[in-house]
Structure formats: C-alpha cells, structure tokens
Amino acid sequence: MTRLYNDPVDFADEMIDGFVAANKNHVRRVSGGVVRSTRTPEGTVALIVGGGSGHYPAFGGIVGSGLAHGAAMGNLFASPSAQQVESVATAANRGGGVLLGYGNYAGDVLHFTQAQEKLNAAGIPTRSIAVTDDISSAPLAEKEKRRGIAGDLTVFKAAAAAAEAGYSLDDVVGVAQRANERTRSFGVAFSGCTLPGAGAPLFSVPEGRMAVGMGIHGEPGIEETDISTADELAERFVAALLEELPEGIDTVAGNRVGLILNGLGSVKYEELFVVYRRVSQLLEQAGLVIVDPEVGELVTSFDMAGASLTLFWLDDELEGFWRKPADTPGYRKGSVAAVEQLEASEIAEAEAVIIPVSSAESRAAGWVVYEAIEAIASVVDSNVDELGRIDAVAGDGDHGIGMQRGARAGAAAAREALEAGAGAKTLLDSAAAAWANRAGGTSGALWGVALSAVGASLGDTMEPGPADVAAGVAAARDAIMSFGKADVGDKTMVDALVPFSATLADEISGGTELATAWQRAADVATAAATATADLLPRMGRARPHAEKSLGTPDAGAYSLGLIVQSIAVVLASHREEEK
C-alpha cells in the first residue's frame, strides 16, 4: 500500500516536484509534465510519451538522451489531458514533428488523439503510436485492442533511437510500428495496490493466488491459479510468448530478441533473477539469442506484486536501436555522448489565459453554473468510495478519485473565472480544461468535452434560457458519444445521458419550467443508470476489454445520475429564490 503522502489530492503534483528536484540534470518541468533539460538538435523528431502516474520510471523517468524528449504526466493511474500532452509536445518540439507514444488504454487514446489533432491544427506535424504488447488482454485477431505494459519501453526506445539517428517523422513512425508489432508481453499479478489516502485497495488478488494476465491497473486477466514456483512461471511466460510469433517470423530458432523481465513493485530483484535464470535457459534451448536483457522495474504500479516477460523480436535495424545507449532518470544503458544543458528561456511555455468580454446576464447565468459545479463536487465527494468500488468491478477503480479531482478542480476554476469576470461559456471552458487536466482518464476527457459543449450553447454575452440549456445538454450528449465512441446499450454513461437529454428537451419544448424539467429528466437518468446493472454483460465499445458484471451499474452512468440530481437541487433553489 502507499503510505507516504500528504494530502492525497496533491500526491501527483508533489511527486513530480520531487522527481524534477532529484533529476535536474535530466529533466525540466513544464506545464503538463517534463521535457529534457538537455539540448536536442534542431529538426529532430520529438518523442513525447505519457500516461498516468504511479508507473515510475514510466513515464517521466524515461525522458533523456536516447529515450523520450518529454513526458505528459497524468494523475494517478489516469491519462494526462489533451492539454497536458499538447503543452509538453509544444515545449519539446524541435521542428521535426512530434511522435506521441502511449499505452493503449481508452483514456490515453482519447486524450492523445485529441492532442494530436490540436498539434496538427497548430502546425506541428504529429503522429502517434499506441503500444499493444500485452497478449493476455485480447486475442491475436483483435490485437489492436491489446493493452500496453512493459513493452512500452522497447517501442519507445526504438522510436527514440530512430529520431536521434535523424529519421523523418514518417520513418520514425514506421520504426515504432514495427517495434510494436514485434513486441509481446505476458504478465501475472499476486497482489493489488492501494492509492494514497484510499481506505481500501484499488483491486486485489487473493493471498497465495496468481492472476494470470491481470493488467497493471488490475484489469481482469485470463485466469487465476495458485502461485507457481519461479521455474514454472518462467516456463509459462516463455511458452505463451513463443506460441505467438510476430508476423513475418515463422520459426523460433535463430532469432535474436531484446528482453524485459519487469517487476511491478513488490516482486523484488532477487525473485526476478531466480525467474530469469530459467527464462534464459529456456530461450537459449529454443535457439534464441538474448540481446541486452533488462531485469528490473521498468513499468511499475506502486507496490503491486507482479511480473511480466517481454520479448522484442529484433531485426538488424531494431537491434541497433535497442543496443543504443540511453541516459534517463530511471533507465540508463551504456555511455551516451556528452550533452549540453538548456537554458530555462529556451523551453516554450503555454500562454496566459485571456478572459473574453461578457454580459451581466451571462455572468449571472455563470453564477448558477458555478453553483451547479460546486454541487457536483460535493456529491462526488460524498460518493467517492462508492464510485471507486463500482468502477473496480469492471475497470481500474479510479472513477471515484478521478471524478473527485476533476470536479474539485472544475469548481475552483469556475470560481476563479467568475471572479475574473467571465461569462457562462468562458467559465465552463475554464472548468472543462481544469476538470480534464486534473481528473485525467476517460471520464475526465468526457466531462471536459461535455462542459465545453454546454458552454458553447450558453455563450458569454446572451441571457441563456431553458431551450439553450436543453440544446447545450444535447450538444454535450453528441460530443460524448462521438468522442467516447459509445452507443446506447454499451453500458456507459451514454445509457443515462441519452434519455436524460431527450426528456429534458421534451419537457422544455412542452413548456415545463427548467427546474421541474431538469428534475424529471434527472429521474429518468437515475433509472437508466440503475438499469445498466441489469443488462447482459457485453463488450462495451468505449472500454473494449472490460466485461461488466451483471448487478453492478456502470460507474460513469451511475455518477451521471448522481450529478444531474445534485444539479436539480441547485436549479430548484434558484426557482424558489426567483418566486
């Protein structure tokens, strides 16, 4: 469990502060994460990696010579926001274009894709690679759905070495894709982990048992067995990875492989070495040559107990890249050439926010919106543990803390915008960015686009009426469905949001005043959220690998129900005041 923290809400920020303070000769902090503190030649492709925090050295710890140029560092187990990714990429860009590299998780895909669009729109040619090395997370036929685990490192290292060799963005992307195609991992877990300040583990594995294929955030694996001996585990690792050869490789013998035997935090070095002893025997017996094996902690999950084996099937070019030296805070290899430290002024930073002109009517509406966001923060606070428990059934259990961070940050940003004279749209945009930045994860992104969509409908200068609110909610619904790629019946928040929006629009177009209309719509949403518990389990498109259990509602739908109910209370109190 995580024991050392101050206010849990500040953990990720304080962690990054300490990380940067301890590694000044490697990294410098920028908005959204870190970039190298050393000079990169003009025109080099910049590799920006990222993901949730809690996986050190992934991702900030692999910024430096021979590896990433920057890392977007999200909150605990939560994707960085698109804005964070964009900010780090902008700071690290050297005019050669940007490659975004991340593990293939829904939240990361959403945010990095959004950032990619924004960067391209801003004139920075940007591509991306989602690492999919975990063979337990989806069958071969659906390998694009697989999660990224310790194989992140082999893919990022190959791409980084290609970038440093002066390859063009297209060619760096080609190397990264080939490296990803040739990287396969297989893992097991023996225990879960407890996030800072959490009363209970985020997920767990029964004592003495081994969750085969469990993900690094506790995502379901393929089976549970008794803990095996070290040799048996080595045999299982090797058998699984030799069963599925990458495309273009027909026989095992005669190949050369890079290798990572990774520990997640509490399986320690000595145990990994005992396992490696047998792994290396088996691979050599199979006729493989192991090139520069890494045995240690490269992608962790706090003190989660688990281990994975990664094989990186080399060709001549990839072997050259794998062997290249690297010098980063958490991963060092060989001797890198001397590097020059950058001046602080040489790193591009995001610009200050400007508040657009607003009307008194819009600022008055903004006050109600601010109260609504405070109500959201309050209801999420009261339900944070419950939301985490519900989410843990099918997901990674971070929905409660993610929503809490997001709603608190959204409320604080809304208050600040209000005090700076913002209208309803600017206030909502500001709350949306803060929410997405601080919450991270899929739900953070979705609430960010939802708040922005409502804001666009309310504007900064008009006096918004009930029809504008209904239109804003409809726009939010469309944005969420398009961004999250989910339909009704996928057991996501969309199942509650669609009937909520339809009821609200019907009531308002039928002449019902806003507070009553909202309350009726909220009741429909609550019922629909509850009903997600009764649907048959299926593969939701927004979370492709999570089989949801019968009897547990979707966490996103459930929190949407709570939130619209809390807003109904705010609207009702304003109706009373107006009377």
Next chain:
Amino acid sequence: MTRLYNDPVDFADEMIDGFVAANKNHVRRVSGGVVRSTRTPEGTVALIVGGGSGHYPAFGGIVGSGLAHGAAMGNLFASPSAQQVESVATAANRGGGVLLGYGNYAGDVLHFTQAQEKLNAAGIPTRSIAVTDDISSAPLAEKEKRRGIAGDLTVFKAAAAAAEAGYSLDDVVGVAQRANERTRSFGVAFSGCTLPGAGAPLFSVPEGRMAVGMGIHGEPGIEETDISTADELAERFVAALLEELPEGIDTVAGNRVGLILNGLGSVKYEELFVVYRRVSQLLEQAGLVIVDPEVGELVTSFDMAGASLTLFWLDDELEGFWRKPADTPGYRKGSVAAVEQLEASEIAEAEAVIIPVSSAESRAAGWVVYEAIEAIASVVDSNVDELGRIDAVAGDGDHGIGMQRGARAGAAAAREALEAGAGAKTLLDSAAAAWANRAGGTSGALWGVALSAVGASLGDTMEPGPADVAAGVAAARDAIMSFGKADVGDKTMVDALVPFSATLADEISGGTELATAWQRAADVATAAATATADLLPRMGRARPHAEKSLGTPDAGAYSLGLIVQSIAVVLASHREEEK
C-alpha cells in the same frame, strides 16, 4: 512477502545464476560471488564488497566500472563466509592490494576479518572498512558499533573512485575512512519481509505504525509511532541528520552534501519523490547544496517497506569521487570510459581440493563423525521454525534457516569426503568449510571454526579416543570464544558450551566411557541453554545491539543443546553396536 522461488534452500544460488546471466557484460561468476567482467589496470587496488543476499543492488549489483571490483554474495540475510570473501578477492586482485568493504554486522565483521587475515597471510595486502552510517543503531559515543545501511554506497563509491584514480592501498583506506566518517543515515520501516518459503514474516511492524530506526534486517529501532505524512517524515529525517554533524564540520550552512533517499523495496519511487520534495526544500533552507542526489532503491530488504535518508558531507576530493561516472548492473551514473571485456581464463580460480592420506582407524572415526553431522542436520531440520522464532526475538530471525543450510551442506560435504577416503580431520575441515559457506552469518562462522577445531584434535591418521574428543571440544570452545568474542553470561551459545566442555572433560578424565560422558555433558548443556532465558537482558558482546528478552533462550545456545543431545544418541547407538 517473497513469492517466486523454487526450493528455498537454492534461492540464493539460483538468484546469483540469474543475476549473472542478465548482466554478462558487467559481471562474471566466481566461487563465492562475482567479479567484474571487464579489465582493470594492473596494480589498481581492488575493492571487494559483500554481505548477505536480499539487499539488491547491494552487493553484486554494484560491481562494475566506478564501483566494486568484486562482491562476496552470502546467503539470504547472512554474511558470506571467509572462504567466499577470500575467493572473490583472490579472483579480483590486480596486484595493488585489496580493500574489503561491508556493513558493520557481527557476522560480516567475523568473516571479513578472517578473510583479511588469510589474504594477508597469502601475500595479498588487505585492509577493510566496516560502514557505520546508521545513527539510530548506537549513540555517537559508540559510533563504531553502528550498523551500515544505504551509506554503504557513498563509502564504497568514494573508495572505488580513489582506487581507479590510482591511489595506493593506504590512501584508498584513508578515503574510505573519511567517507565513512562523513556519511550519516536515518531510516524508518513500515513492514517486515518474509523470506522464500518461510511460513511467517521474519519480523513485522504493526499496520499503520512506523518503526523509527529499525534496521534492514528488522533490528530494533529507537521508537514506534503512527505513520507520519511524507512531509513530517522528511522533517524528521533532516532534523536527525542535521543534529549530528561529522567531526570537523561546525555549522550546517555552506556545506555540500551527496544524498541518498533509499527505498527498502515496497515504499515506491513516487512516494520517495514526494518525500524528497520536502527534504530538498529543508536542506536548501538550511543552506546546504545537494550534489547528485540519488532517489531510489540502492540497498533493499526484499519487499520490506521502509526508507532512509543518507547525507554524505563532501569535501573537494570526496565530491569529485561522488560525481564520478559508474556503470554497474544496479547503479549507473554519467558516461564511463570504454572498457574491455576479460577472457574467462584471465580470472583466477580457487584450486581443487586434495585429500590427505588417512588411516583406516581415522576413517572409521570419520564414519561416526559423519553420522553425528547427519544427526545434527536432522535435528535442525525438525526445529528450523522454532529456532527462527527464538532468534527473531532478539536477532534477525535467520538462525533456523542458517543452521539448516549449514548442517545440510556440512553433512553432504562430510559424506563426499568420506567417499573420497578422507580421515576424521579432513572430513571435519571439509564439513566446516561447507557449513560456513552455506550457512553464512555469525553461527555459520562459529560452527565452522568449531568443527575445524575438533578435527585438528582427531587428526587423519591416529585412532582417536575419548580424551581426544574432549580435547577437541575444548579447542572448539576456545575457538568460538575467541572468534565470537563472547564470555559466559553474555547469553550466547558460550553459556551452554563452557559447562558442556567442562562436564565432558571431567567425566572422561574420571573414566566414564564416551557415550555416557557425552550424554551427561549434553544434559548440562541443555539446562544451561534453557537458563539463558532467565538471565537479565544485557548487551551481549557478540551481538552488541540486540537486547535479549527475558523468557526466550538464546537461539545459539538452544540449538547447541539440541545438537549435543542428537550426537549423544549417535554415540549411544555405536556403544550398543560395539557390545
């Protein structure tokens, strides 16, 4: 807890195999541990470090350019034997003399001191440094009694850099002593750890509590409190370390310090960074300049949860050494100059054993001795958990597994010697070396010297009689008291051994035949061992920091009682056969 292993008895060996397989470009295995696989210039002082296994990267993981030339790798939490240290040092010696570096623990002191004597006798000038950085383990007035923890690294690194700079052995020793004097650490622990295959933790800390000053093998600390926040821990670390300045440093402000914030295994990188954030603020506020801080896992105890802060008070020369690059399996820094890999034939190895001529009478006595050692192995097997439990009260809880490894290895070596035609002395010498090598720790060394002393009295060619046995036991008693520096009343095995030896000698000189005399002496020994539970707690000289609890016998005395009783049974059965 440790989950991945095969036969627990093989854990350390298999770990070293895997470690070497994963790090072929850094290390090569030799008898007793590892040496660098790269060329060291002729005439360089060789730094040989070592200690028990379970502390990776200490000690094998810090062999390589810029750090150690070799590491003697003991069994789990048990000192390497003198023979292991001697073997590694002989292999790594480049004609410039040897510096032995180790943490200040009783078992390590015994074995490294014995090795130092042997190496000097063999013409290899050898000195040693016992690191004493842990300020919680003894007051300043007794700082030579302090234990070595993460500060091992600063001392070894300074000594290694001095050796690579071409310093003479005397000058390298001077640097190491100054570095040790200027290195101070302070640690806390939140949980214990469970060794491979053990049914219970070796030691533990109550959930939610923090053992301030607990050692890395669970040695008692100075107090127990609730777990503090990260910032409070940082404040406690810094306050403790700024309170005791090294000799010659009068004021805090204006100094430069190397720094290690070390995690023991389960306190993870993110937590350490949160603590470091505040540590760095506090040290900077105090006017210190932090040079090349290291935040991570440098000395671990499997997955024990704990952390320590080490400050290394620099002068110009020490700062240069601290900043020097290093390239080892577990600790890398900067860019080292290119190194050349050695050929296997270039590493000196220990010679094969030669069996001296023996008489039939001595071989017959050797058979009885072999049976006695088998009986020892058997009684230890039956009592291994009980011995561990007793030892855990005052010590590090490894007495049971250490005795088990030692006795089994001793019995196997005795059998092999018997089959090779050895007499009683050679058989006992062989069993003694195997016991000390495999058992490690203090008790391993003591049983090694005891068996050798008995062997010297029995010889290889004479027919030993009861008086020779009594003389051998007396010699073993003297060797143990001299080697272990313990007297009667210190609550060690000496309390049982002295009356055992006296009774045996009395009975035999009075004409009692051997089996009866031995049984009477054994009964006296058992009573004396039991009585160690009734003595008042005091600081035993052999284990200077362990306050023993009233009501629990000393583990060494208790196992001696069991062992002499089991031998009595063997002698009685031989008496019956002779009748």
